[in-house]
Structures are given as structure tokens and as C-alpha cells.
Amino acid sequence: MIASLNGIVKRYDSKLVLDYIDLEINEGQIIGLLGPNGAGKSTLIRCLTGMETVNQGNVTLFGDGKKPFQNKNKEKIGLVTQEISIFPELTAKENANFFAGVYGLKGEERKRRVAEALAFVGLAEQTKGKAQNFSGGMQRRLNIACSLVHNPKLLIMDEPTVGIDTQSRNHILQAVKQLQSKGTTILYTTHYMEEVEAIASEVVILDKGQIITKGTVQELIQNIQHEEKIKVEVSHPEEVSLANIQALPDVKQVIKDGNQILIVTSANSGHLDRILTIIKEDSGVVGINVEKPNLEDVFLTLTGRTLRDGGSV
Amino acid sequence: MMRVLRTIPYTLIRMSRDYITLLLLLVVPIILITIFYFVLGDMKNQYGDLAFYDTAQLMTLVFQLFGGSIVIAYIQDDLFSARRQRILVAPMSLPLYALSISLCGMFFSIFLGFLLVLFTGVGLNVEWGNVFWVMYIIALLAVLSSLVSLILIFSVKNIKLAERLSDVYGIGCVVLAGLFFPIPDYPVITFINEYLNPLLLAANAISYAQSNLFSDAYIYMFRLGIGIVITFIIVYVLGRRKI
Amino acid sequence: MTVFHYVLKRSIANKTSLLILFLFPVVAIFLPSGEYWPHLPYGYQYFGIFILFISLKLSGLILEDRMRGIAKKLSIAPISHFSYLAQNLLAYFLILVLQCLILVYGGVFFGKELYQPFWLLILFLTFSMASIAFALMWISFFRNKEISMLIFMSMISVIALIGGVLIPIELLPEVLQKVAITLPTFWLAWGIDWIIFGGEVKEFLLVNGMLILYMFLFLIIGSVKKLH
Known part of the structure; x- marks a missing residue:
């Protein structure tokens, strides 16, 4: 088991955002984390990575439940943020080098990993280009490369394909599958059902701070095949x-x-x-x-069809 | 620690590619000082020196007051924007990283000050006196301005407001020094200019040293130093809470 | 006049904007006078730069519309590009009119020596029109509000210096005096001199005429480029 959340409760003032979350992430899995807006997906990620403290429960990372967020565990995590968080004024290579250095890579190993990460996301020919001049899709791919450069064991991807072209999106999904085949465990959040259907080995659906169901895509569909x-x-x-x-x-x-x-x-x-x-x-x-039902049907059946932000259909 | 040190070259590269900052804190003062060079010409001040020297020195110091904006910009960029998450998850100390950005900002501001001293000294024959002393004072001023900016970042909720207040600090020092219009001789203002206004503290430290009145120069330098110590303590207390 | 109405609302939406817009003219009234120069109190001498700065700040709303894609939405709405710009500029001008009124007649109320307050007001108003048009032209070259503001701030100090605001133009070298003629602040300084020392009416008309000419020139350049 790579990571686990046990009995996690998180509140912001009086608002309960995560309500006794129990989640295990096993090695080699791609877990698709789904949920409507405001379900608590981003908060779950922040608690899992130590960006937020929890009110109750504990987080275990790489078998370490006492000090899960110490540097030796952080070195094994990669986070692909929803917003593009690279340095626009640096080139692609400089961006990757920056994060490689931060994750402790040095010398030849750093050079090799930077080249590999950029090639992996299809930016081998654009290493000298400044990030601010890249298209949206290229920036997203660079965003991913910066999270992969240190070869993380656990990669958390928070809606990595928002607002990009189909080619880039496809490239990213293929890359995720390749990473899994190399042994990386991935936690993948998205609003696009077809992405989860395409890549996830397990699906977790979060709503109003609770995990309402989890299982493989087929298991979930069979549950509502009634x-x-x-x-x-x-x-x-x-x-x-x-x-x-x-x-x-x-x-x-x-x-x-x-x-x-x-x-x-x-x-x-x-x-x-x-x-x-x-x-x-x-x-x-x-x-x-x-x-016949698909994952979207599962999702809508379990979470309802009403808009979550005060609107109605 | 080593990981934070490895980020420093990239922070400096980013700063060196920031054309807006270079325009505001290097090109504009060069243009303004050059215009004054032609305007003031051979005009002499009350001590018989060229009036232009005082103006050039003051203008160089004035732009050090705004060097804190560099620190604000990069702290905001890395620690109060989308990039914050990535930095938080990274296996390095966040306070140390914040410190490294602040130090890079201070160093960059000092470097720009050095370029202005070089330009005015070599290009326009301004007499600065002991260059090492001048650079030391400029460094103190840059550090103080950066620390003031950090206090603003950590004590104000809105980063835009912190930026505006940083401008107010710079413009306020210039106004109180009487550079825009004559300031009335109220005791409060005299006290501020004598003990608190970093622009005048630095200017006096430099000008007394030029006149070989080192004991007076040291007094003003010491006051700058006290300011740095006090602001550093405030930054430390506020920063730990915020970051 | 929907755009006009909402631009006014947005301009004074937050307390900081309100403070900057209306406190400065009040503060400017009470700034001291110079011994030999300037002949007007400092607040009135520097007010031209303040007008330029405020014009740019206000017209930043147009850049914001462009940055957020609102300009694109409006481009397919039943409102012409001309109407959109006109309503924006009218709103900005109204705010500047209020500021000029506060400054001039506030000064009269507090007994400041303004020589010919009514003509000073007229001068500030024509300069305001030229400034707003200049700001429109300026922002048409940029996509980002922050960058346009920062570069303008760097320019403004140079404009203030060679435009006769910070020091008399006569002290500048000849070359720079010739450059100064191309700046609207030169004509503002000339107009202020006319107000203080008097002169023929046609001189004052020339000054205001030049400022209005600048306004048309900047407006044409600024509105040629469609904002979406």
C-alpha cells in the first residue's frame, strides 16, 4: 500500500468538507477520483499531500504514519496541479531543472531525468523555448513534466487536461498509462468520465465530503445495472x-x-x-x-442531476 | 538547505529576464539622472560642489526604496499563487525558500544600485567618495526596503494592497524628504527625517563620509542598521505565522 | 447608456478606488506653494500628472474587459465599438470633471491664489480630455493591465520631468525643449503660465486647441484597433 487516509475529517470553520474518509491507494493503481463541484476532491488531495492539516484521522504515506510529510516521503510524490504552475519566464529545460534540483537530483542523473521527462511529454524539441510562449496544451505538458522529473512513486494529477486540445489530452492519457506500466501509482481527478473509463483501475466517487462508492468501472456499472x-x-x-x-x-x-x-x-x-x-x-x-448505463450514469445516479451551485435543471 | 540553494540560480535568471523591473529600476533612473545632468549643468550647491552630484546620489537612493517591489512580486508569484501548491509539496523548507527569494530580491536590487553608481560615477563623473562605503549603504537601504515589503506582505491580506503600500512607503520617504515640495518644519517631520527616513539616513551617511566626517556617517549608518534589526524581527514573527 | 452606468459603478466600486479618486484632489488643495516656482501651489502644478495617472487607471477597465473576454462578448452584442468606447470615455471624463471641480473650487473656498480659477478649470478639463484619449491610445498597445500600468509609471516620471511639471521647461536643454513640445504636459504648463501672467485670449485658445487636437489624434490611434 502506497498511501492511505484513515477516518479523515476536515472542517473549514463550521463547514464539514471531508466526512470520515477512508481510502487506500495500492501500488500500481490508477485511481480515478470523481465528484461534483464542492465534493471535497481538492481538499482530499491537499490533506493527502500535507498541504492541509486534518481535524481527525491520519494519513499514511509509504508506510509512514508518524511523520508522513517528511522530506523523504515528499521526494516520492509528484503533484500535477490543476492550474499551470510553471515559471513562464524560464525555458522548458530550466523549469524541469529547477524542479529536479528541488527534488534532490544532481549532475548527470539530473540531466538525464530532465531530458527523459521532457521527451516523455513530447517537448524534447522545445527545451529552449520559454514557457510563456507555449500553447495551453504545451504548458500543461510541461506542468506534468515538472512533476515527473524526479520519478515519483505516487503521482497525483488534479484535472490535468482542463481546457486543452484533443491531441494534447490524448498524449497525456497515453502517458498516464505508460507511467502505470512502469510502476507509478496515480491518483487522477477529473470531470471527464471518458478519461476515467479509459485509464482508471479503480474509481472513487466523492460527494459532500463522503466516499459514496468505489470499485472498478465494471463493478460500479453493474451496481446500477438494476x-x-x-x-x-x-x-x-x-x-x-x-x-x-x-x-x-x-x-x-x-x-x-x-x-x-x-x-x-x-x-x-x-x-x-x-x-x-x-x-x-x-x-x-x-x-x-x-x-445501457455507463460511468456517467453511475455518477449522476449517485450524486443526482441537480446543479450544485444553486441552479436547477 | 541544499535544495533551496539549487533554486537560487533560477530565481536570479527569472529576475534578470524581468524587463519591466529593469525598465522601472534601471532604465528610468538612468534617463532621469541624465536629464538632470543636462538641466543642472555647472550649477553649484551651497558647499561649492556641483548640484548635480546631490541630485544623482539622491535619485540613485530613491530607486532603492522601490527595490522591495521585486521581493513582493516574487513572493507573490511563488507563495501566494497557483505555484504555491507545487512548492508546498516539494521536499524543501518553505520558510527557507521564502528567505532565498527575499535574499535574491535584495541582491538584485543592490546590483541595480551598483549599476547606477557605476553609470553616474563613470559616465557622468559624479563623485561618490569611497565606493565600498557607498555600496554598503546602498545594500543597507535595499535590505531595509525589502524587509518593509515583507512586513507588508505578511500583515496585509490582499497582496495588491501590499504592493500599493510599498509604493506609499517609497513615495512617502521621498515626499517627507522634501524632494517634491518643501515640507514644513514640524518637529515630528524633522524627527522622522533625522531618525527614521531611510532615504535621508542613507543620503547623510554617504555625504558625511564624503566630507570625511565619519563619526556622523557612522551614526546614520547605525540608524539604518537599527531599522533593519527591528524590521527583521517583525518579519520573522509575522512570516512564521503566515508561511 | 448601460455601459456608461456600469463603468461608473465599477470605477468607484471599492473603497480604495474611491479614496484615490477623491481624496487626492482634497489633499492637493492643501499642498504648499513654492517660493519662486511653481507659481501655483504644488498640488495644482502636479495635478496634470495626477490626471494622466487617473486616466490610465480608469481606462484599465477597458483592458480588463479585453483580458476577461468581455470585450469579445460585447463585440457580438448589439452595441457598436464606437458606442462602447464613447460610453467608457464619458464615464471617465465625468469622474475627472468632479475631481477638477473639487480641486479648483475647493481651492477658491480655502482662499488659495489661483489667479483665474474658471480658466484654470477649463484648462484642466481640456487636459483631462487629452489624457483620457492618451490613456485609450496607450492601452490599445497592451493586452495586460498590470504591464501597461507599470510601463506607464516608468514613462510618467520622464514625462513629468521634460513636460514642464517638475521643473520649468526653460531650464531644459534645447533638444529636450523641442521634445517637450510634443507632450500634452507642455501645453498644460503653457496654459498655467497664461493663467498666472495673463496674455491674449488667442494664446489660451491655442493651448486648449492643441490639447483638443491631441485628444482627437490619440482617440483615432486608440480606437482604430478593435479591442477584441
């Missing part, structure tokens, strides 16, 4: 009585979206006929689609 999602396209959506559909047993959610009615029911409820009958009383049916 649900069916039926999309019905109708000709007169304003005429359709949603209440009548909602009143059916085993119907969990009914949402109108333009001229589509989305109905979430228990699996094998056998309500398709009755649903169609209700709809046809008020409107014509243009098309029907029954969807």
Missing part, C-alpha cells in the same frame, strides 16, 4: 403527463428534455408497454431507445 434508461422521442412533449409516468411502480426518475422523455426504471420492470401507452394518450411517439 436500472434501465428509456429515451422516448415524442411529437408533443408539452402534452405528455410526466406525473402519470412517475406514478408507475419501479419508475425512479422522469425527465423531459426538449422533445425527449427520459425514464429511469428498475431493470426488467416490464413497464415499457405501459409507459408507451401513457405517452401515446397525449402525444405521438417518434422513436424509442433503451440505453
Whole structure:
């Protein structure tokens, strides 16, 4: 086990941000950490890396529960920050050299690691370019290189692909997989479900400061596979009585979206006929689609569809 | 400690590439001093020396007052912005890193002061007296201004406000010294100028040394030194809490 | 006039801005007078530089709009580029008018020797127009508010020195006097001399005419480049 959070409670004044978090990170895993805005993902990362103190519980890093944040443990952690945190006035090579020096690399080893890190993120040809002249994608890749230069055992990536082009994003995801194959353990937070589906060996979903579920992507999908999602396209959506559909047993959610009615029911409820009958009383049916759940469905089912910042759908 | 030391070359590289700072603290004073060179020409002061010498010396010292802005800018950049997280996670002492940035800022400010002394002394024939003494006084002034800036960073919530207050400190010293307009002879202002105004303390330390009145020069140097000690203690107390 | 209304609000949104904008003219009233020069109290002599500084600070809002992408949004809104700029500049001018009124008539109230206060006010107002236009031109060359401000601060001390604000222009070498003519502060200094020593009306009209000419020139340069 590389790292663990045991019974972690974190408050900011009276606001409870992390509520008894228990999380184990095992060697060689890629853990996808998901959660809506304000769930506590960034706070969890800050507690895991020692940037924040915890009110209760303890953090263990590399088997060290007494002084987890001493330098010898910090040397083994890399953090890819959500904001680009490189020096714009330094070249790519100088940026990597700076962080290599900070992590104790010297001489030939430093030169070698800097070259490797920059090549790994596809910046081998731009080592002499100043970071301020790079595109957004290149800056993000340099941001990652600076976190990899010291060959960390645990790499924490906080939304590393925000706002970048598809090529750069793809490159980053491939790089993450390569890192895992070399033995690096990765904690990866993102809002993009498809990224987690593509790379994560385990998914942890955080909401309102609590871990509401964890497991592999398949395990999580199977847990809600007891649900069916039926999309019905109708000709007169304003005429359709949603209440009548909602009143059916085993119907969990009914949402109108333009001229589509989305109905979430228990699996094998056998309500398709009755649903169609209700709809046809008020409107014509243009098309029907029954969807298999994916990670996004798991996420939305567990965390709800309501906006977290005071809005409503 | 070694890891912090390894960051120093990069901090200095960053400062040397900061064209705005070089414009503000090197190019502008060179331009202003040169204009005064032509304006004042052969005009003499009450002691029979060229009036331009006093002006050149004062202007060189004035821009040292604003050297603290270098420290503010880099402390803000590294410790109060997005980069803070990366620095916090790194296996090096944050207070030591903050100290290294501050020392680099002070050194850079002193270096710019040295370039101005060189320009005025060699290019415009300003008589500075003992160059080592002058550089020592400039160093004290740069250190004091940087420490004042650090106090502002650590005691004010908003970094922009700290920057503005740092400007107020510099402009305030210049105004109190009577360089913009004559200041009335109130006891409070006289006291401030005699014991607290770093610009006048430094100017007097240099000018008394030039006149070989070393005991007076040492007194002003000593007052600068006391200021440094007091501000350092305040910075230490405030800094540990903040960082 | 939505943009005008909100620019005014944004300009005086925080206490620091309010303090800087309206405290300085009050403080300037009470600054002392020089023995031989300047002939007006120092606060009035330096007010031109203050106007330049405030003009740039206020027009920084336009740069902020550009930096935050608001200018881009407005470019596809039903508001012309001309209307957007005009409303901004009008708001800034209104603030400067208030400051000039406080300075001049505050000075009259406290018995300061201003020679011809009404013409001094007119001079400050035309200089304000030229300053706002200069600020617009200045920011059109920059994308970043901080950098534009910092470089301007470095320029302002040089402008103040050779423009006749800090020392009389007559003391400058001939070459620099010729350079000074190209600066709006030169005409402000000339206008102040007219107010103190008197002279023909056409001289004062020339001064104000030049400042208005500067205003149009800076406005044209500053508004050619679309802000998005």
C-alpha cells in the first residue's frame, strides 16, 4: 500500500468538507477520483499531500504514519496541479531543472531525468523555448513534466487536461498509462468520465465530503445495472403527463428534455408497454431507445442531476 | 538547505529576464539622472560642489526604496499563487525558500544600485567618495526596503494592497524628504527625517563620509542598521505565522 | 447608456478606488506653494500628472474587459465599438470633471491664489480630455493591465520631468525643449503660465486647441484597433 487516509475529517470553520474518509491507494493503481463541484476532491488531495492539516484521522504515506510529510516521503510524490504552475519566464529545460534540483537530483542523473521527462511529454524539441510562449496544451505538458522529473512513486494529477486540445489530452492519457506500466501509482481527478473509463483501475466517487462508492468501472456499472434508461422521442412533449409516468411502480426518475422523455426504471420492470401507452394518450411517439448505463450514469445516479451551485435543471 | 540553494540560480535568471523591473529600476533612473545632468549643468550647491552630484546620489537612493517591489512580486508569484501548491509539496523548507527569494530580491536590487553608481560615477563623473562605503549603504537601504515589503506582505491580506503600500512607503520617504515640495518644519517631520527616513539616513551617511566626517556617517549608518534589526524581527514573527 | 452606468459603478466600486479618486484632489488643495516656482501651489502644478495617472487607471477597465473576454462578448452584442468606447470615455471624463471641480473650487473656498480659477478649470478639463484619449491610445498597445500600468509609471516620471511639471521647461536643454513640445504636459504648463501672467485670449485658445487636437489624434490611434 502506497498511501492511505484513515477516518479523515476536515472542517473549514463550521463547514464539514471531508466526512470520515477512508481510502487506500495500492501500488500500481490508477485511481480515478470523481465528484461534483464542492465534493471535497481538492481538499482530499491537499490533506493527502500535507498541504492541509486534518481535524481527525491520519494519513499514511509509504508506510509512514508518524511523520508522513517528511522530506523523504515528499521526494516520492509528484503533484500535477490543476492550474499551470510553471515559471513562464524560464525555458522548458530550466523549469524541469529547477524542479529536479528541488527534488534532490544532481549532475548527470539530473540531466538525464530532465531530458527523459521532457521527451516523455513530447517537448524534447522545445527545451529552449520559454514557457510563456507555449500553447495551453504545451504548458500543461510541461506542468506534468515538472512533476515527473524526479520519478515519483505516487503521482497525483488534479484535472490535468482542463481546457486543452484533443491531441494534447490524448498524449497525456497515453502517458498516464505508460507511467502505470512502469510502476507509478496515480491518483487522477477529473470531470471527464471518458478519461476515467479509459485509464482508471479503480474509481472513487466523492460527494459532500463522503466516499459514496468505489470499485472498478465494471463493478460500479453493474451496481446500477438494476436500472434501465428509456429515451422516448415524442411529437408533443408539452402534452405528455410526466406525473402519470412517475406514478408507475419501479419508475425512479422522469425527465423531459426538449422533445425527449427520459425514464429511469428498475431493470426488467416490464413497464415499457405501459409507459408507451401513457405517452401515446397525449402525444405521438417518434422513436424509442433503451440505453445501457455507463460511468456517467453511475455518477449522476449517485450524486443526482441537480446543479450544485444553486441552479436547477 | 541544499535544495533551496539549487533554486537560487533560477530565481536570479527569472529576475534578470524581468524587463519591466529593469525598465522601472534601471532604465528610468538612468534617463532621469541624465536629464538632470543636462538641466543642472555647472550649477553649484551651497558647499561649492556641483548640484548635480546631490541630485544623482539622491535619485540613485530613491530607486532603492522601490527595490522591495521585486521581493513582493516574487513572493507573490511563488507563495501566494497557483505555484504555491507545487512548492508546498516539494521536499524543501518553505520558510527557507521564502528567505532565498527575499535574499535574491535584495541582491538584485543592490546590483541595480551598483549599476547606477557605476553609470553616474563613470559616465557622468559624479563623485561618490569611497565606493565600498557607498555600496554598503546602498545594500543597507535595499535590505531595509525589502524587509518593509515583507512586513507588508505578511500583515496585509490582499497582496495588491501590499504592493500599493510599498509604493506609499517609497513615495512617502521621498515626499517627507522634501524632494517634491518643501515640507514644513514640524518637529515630528524633522524627527522622522533625522531618525527614521531611510532615504535621508542613507543620503547623510554617504555625504558625511564624503566630507570625511565619519563619526556622523557612522551614526546614520547605525540608524539604518537599527531599522533593519527591528524590521527583521517583525518579519520573522509575522512570516512564521503566515508561511 | 448601460455601459456608461456600469463603468461608473465599477470605477468607484471599492473603497480604495474611491479614496484615490477623491481624496487626492482634497489633499492637493492643501499642498504648499513654492517660493519662486511653481507659481501655483504644488498640488495644482502636479495635478496634470495626477490626471494622466487617473486616466490610465480608469481606462484599465477597458483592458480588463479585453483580458476577461468581455470585450469579445460585447463585440457580438448589439452595441457598436464606437458606442462602447464613447460610453467608457464619458464615464471617465465625468469622474475627472468632479475631481477638477473639487480641486479648483475647493481651492477658491480655502482662499488659495489661483489667479483665474474658471480658466484654470477649463484648462484642466481640456487636459483631462487629452489624457483620457492618451490613456485609450496607450492601452490599445497592451493586452495586460498590470504591464501597461507599470510601463506607464516608468514613462510618467520622464514625462513629468521634460513636460514642464517638475521643473520649468526653460531650464531644459534645447533638444529636450523641442521634445517637450510634443507632450500634452507642455501645453498644460503653457496654459498655467497664461493663467498666472495673463496674455491674449488667442494664446489660451491655442493651448486648449492643441490639447483638443491631441485628444482627437490619440482617440483615432486608440480606437482604430478593435479591442477584441
